[in-house]
Amino acid sequence: MHYPNTLSSLSGTAKRLIAAAGLAISALMISVSAHAQAAIDAKGAPNDFVQAVADNALQAVKKDEAAKSGDLKRINQLVDQLILPYVNFEKTTRLAAGRHWRQANPQQQQALVEAFKGTLIRTYSGALANVDDVSRIDIQPFRGDANADDVVVRSLVTRSNGPAVGVDYRLEKTPEGWKVYDINIENIWLIQNYRNQFAQQIQQSGIDGLIKALNQSNLK
Amino acid sequence: MKNNARFTSPRLRLGVVVAALALTGCATVESPSPRDPLERLNRGTFAFNDAVDGAVFKPIAYAYRDLTPAPLRSCVGNIFGNVEDVWSAFNSLLQARGHDFFNTLGRVMFNSTMGLGGCIDVATMNGAYRIKNDLGTTLGVWGLGTGPYIVLPFLGSSTLRDGTASLGGFAADISPLTPVMAIDNVPVRNVILGTYAVDKRESLLDADEMVNRTALDRYSFIRDAYLQQRDALVNQRKGDGSAVPDYSDDELPDYSDNGAQEAAR
Numbered sequence: 001m002h003y004p005n006t007l008s009s010l011s012g013t014a015k016r017l018i019a020a021a022g023l024a025i026s027a028l029m030i031s032v033s034a035h036a037q038a039a040i041d042a043k044g045a046p047n048d049f050v051q052a053v054a055d056n057a058l059q060a061v062k063k064d065e066a067a068k069s070g071d072l073k074r075i076n077q078l079v080d081q082l083i084l085p086y087v088n089f090e091k092t093t094r095l096a097a098g099r100h101w102r103q104a105n106p107q108q109q110q111a112l113v114e115a116f117k118g119t120l121i122r123t124y125s126g127a128l129a130n131v132d133d134v135s136r137i138d139i140q141p142f143r144g145d146a147n148a149d150d151v152v153v154r155s156l157v158t159r160s161n162g163p164a165v166g167v168d169y170r171l172e173k174t175p176e177g178w179k180v181y182d183i184n185i186e187n188i189w190l191i192q193n194y195r196n197q198f199a200q201q202i203q204q205s206g207i208d209g210l211i212k213a214l215n216q217s218n219l220k
Numbered sequence: 221m222k223n224n225a226r227f228t229s230p231r232l233r234l235g236v237v238v239a240a241l242a243l244t245g246c247a248t249v250e251s252p253s254p255r256d257p258l259e260r261l262n263r264g265t266f267a268f269n270d271a272v273d274g275a276v277f278k279p280i281a282y283a284y285r286d287l288t289p290a291p292l293r294s295c296v297g298n299i300f301g302n303v304e305d306v307w308s309a310f311n312s313l314l315q316a317r318g319h320d321f322f323n324t325l326g327r328v329m330f331n332s333t334m335g336l337g338g339c340i341d342v343a344t345m346n347g348a349y350r351i352k353n354d355l356g357t358t359l360g361v362w363g364l365g366t367g368p369y370i371v372l373p374f375l376g377s378s379t380l381r382d383g384t385a386s387l388g389g390f391a392a393d394i395s396p397l398t399p400v401m402a403i404d405n406v407p408v409r410n411v412i413l414g415t416y417a418v419d420k421r422e423s424l425l426d427a428d429e430m431v432n433r434t435a436l437d438r439y440s441f442i443r444d445a446y447l448q449q450r451d452a453l454v455n456q457r458k459g460d461g462s463a464v465p466d467y468s469d470d471e472l473p474d475y476s477d478n479g480a481q482e483a484a485r
Contacts, residue, residue, distance in 0.1 A: 187452035
């Protein structure tokens with residue numbers, strides 16, 4: 001990015017702010033949720049793909065009274081329907097388990113993916129909790145190589161009460177199109193945050209112990 | 221019936237808690253994290269904080285949330301945020317981030333006037349988002365590592381660097397809190413400090429619930445989240461904010477093929 005100099009950018013900011021101030025109230029009155037529901041193209045540009053998936057989920061939460069009032073069970077259901085199909089849970093689980101993944105046999109691996117799924121759904125739901133009528137998801141300009149197979153799409157979730165929340169998605173290109181495998185909420189990557197917990201649990205009670213612990217937290 | 225009553229006797233429950241604590245104590249030694257050499261001590265402080273929080277701070281924060289209307293809470297939070305912005309701006313200056321410095325200063329001016337003394341965050345509404353900054357991040361940008369992870373009593377997650385920075389800032393009259401300490405009217409000062417603490421705790425309630433829903437081990441979850449977030453702040457200031465975690469070390473290229481073959485068999 002290029003900034004001519006700080007003083008002119010200050011006056012630019014001030015001008016923008018003052019000009020916008022008059023519009024602020026009217027802008028708040030008009031619901032910002034005027035996004036047309038886009039068709040999801042998993043093989044299109046990663047930014048458009050994430051925007052479409054996220055908007056779909058956001059619209060669904062906004063339309064659903066239970067979800068909007070914070071009913072987590074309902075939000076989890078919506079995430080399951082609308083986001084899950086575009087997420088590669090197996091990869092998320094494999095990377096979170098790291099080197100321990102190889103110690104697990106195929107049955108254990110499958111059970112681990114299944115057990116971790118509940119945690120993942122609850123995490124993705126967390127990105128959609130506290131949605132209100134003015135909430136919207138702004139995809140940030142794409143940085144990095146658009147032709148890469150492993151990309152990050154950055155977004156900002158805004159709502160009327162509370163600060164904007166940065167949510168980034170890490171995607172990989174698969175034959176079926178883009179798949180999300182890692183999510184970052186306010187600078188915290190999901191996989192990164194589970195590596196130590198996984199390793200710790202495996203050292204204490206093995207892969208089966210980890211599966212059991214995850215299933216237990218699913219009951220919470 | 222009698223048996224059941226005996227199993228829930230306070231003494232037995234205490235015994236279970238002690239046994240559980242002892243087990244946790246043993247477990248921590250087994251899997252040390254390189255950035256958390258004081259894990260044993262930290263887990264103790266963490267448990268202490270949790271107990272105090274559950275008994276005192278959390279109930280107050282929930283009561284505050286239940287008893288006050290949302291616009292009032294957002295006003296209180298914004299006023300404190302506006303004061304913190306001054307401190308953020310100063311740190312952006314220390315990091316030679318002129319653009320952030322002027323933007324944050326513009327935010328403060330705009331919010332203090334149009335936003336009725338910081339009550340309404342009009343700047344954010346117009347797309348000028350808060351750029352948080354603090355002395356710990358400044359020291360990080362200057363090249364100082366975080367040092368070991370430390371759980372401070374009452375205050376929670378920190379590191380040697382960040383903890384020293386906030387305590388040092390507090391002592392040296394340059395933290396956003398110290399102007400408050402200069403207020404001679406003690407009741408007024410205490411009300412401001414108390415409100416600040418309650419507002420901070422209230423703003424963390426959602427994150428807290430999220431951690432409870434998703435964490436396997438709350439201590440590790442919070443520690444790793446804190447360290448990730450602090451590292452990201454410093455890295456963004458240093459210009460490599462687009463760096464993503466590298467998970468490739470553990471990913472053997474031929475692994476998934478093996479898995480697929482075995483599964484197919």
